Amino acid sequence: MKHELPQLPYSADALSPVISAKTIEFHYGKHHQAYVNNLNNLIVGTPFENATLETIIKEAEGGIFNNGAQVWNHTFYFLTLSPNPKSEPSGKLGEQISLDFGSFAEFKDKFEKASAGLFGSGWTWLVLNSKGELEITQESNAGNPLRKGLKPLLACDVWEHAYYLDYQNRRPDYLHSFWNIVDWKVVEGRF
Numbered sequence: 001m002k003h004e005l006p007q008l009p010y011s012a013d014a015l016s017p018v019i020s021a022k023t024i025e026f027h028y029g030k031h032h033q034a035y036v037n038n039l040n041n042l043i044v045g046t047p048f049e050n051a052t053l054e055t056i057i058k059e060a061e062g063g064i065f066n067n068g069a070q071v072w073n074h075t076f077y078f079l080t081l082s083p084n085p086k087s088e089p090s091g092k093l094g095e096q097i098s099l100d101f102g103s104f105a106e107f108k109d110k111f112e113k114a115s116a117g118l119f120g121s122g123w124t125w126l127v128l129n130s131k132g133e134l135e136i137t138q139e140s141n142a143g144n145p146l147r148k149g150l151k152p153l154l155a156c157d158v159w160e161h162a163y164y165l166d167y168q169n170r171r172p173d174y175l176h177s178f179w180n181i182v183d184w185k186v187v188e189g190r191f
């Protein structure tokens, strides 16, 4: 199975000033594409040649896991973002966020703190656990919550390549601006 880079439903400059066209050009056009290319090269002649990304995330190790998870993670991340987002969760997800975190504002604060405090490269996730509760989790490098049986709802990429061109070392500024382009309609659809 040949994996493909997904099309983005917005233009490269659409998320500016939160994420610049230059960052999309590199992060999506170069990094995301490289994970797709690497994965397609690595799976040839292995048990994962015809596997879905979800199977690769749950079962693979090493380079196949790293590149497969990064393809999935980046597609999930980029497709959560929008130039015209729904700015707050409502309905069942909105209620669950208030129940598990106190309020939407408290959730955002906890998510930002978890993202700022993640050492090195990785991802912060909002996930649903098997008990039906929401959790914020951190994963290093290509880590993905599907491997632990958790359901991903939202991801923030905190690898430097996600923000360095726009924010340099100011990761907290990237995290704070991130909320301006998260489309909660997309996140609600995953809940």
Ligand code: MN
Pocket: 027, 031, 074, 157, 159, 161, 162
């Ligand atoms: Mn990235």
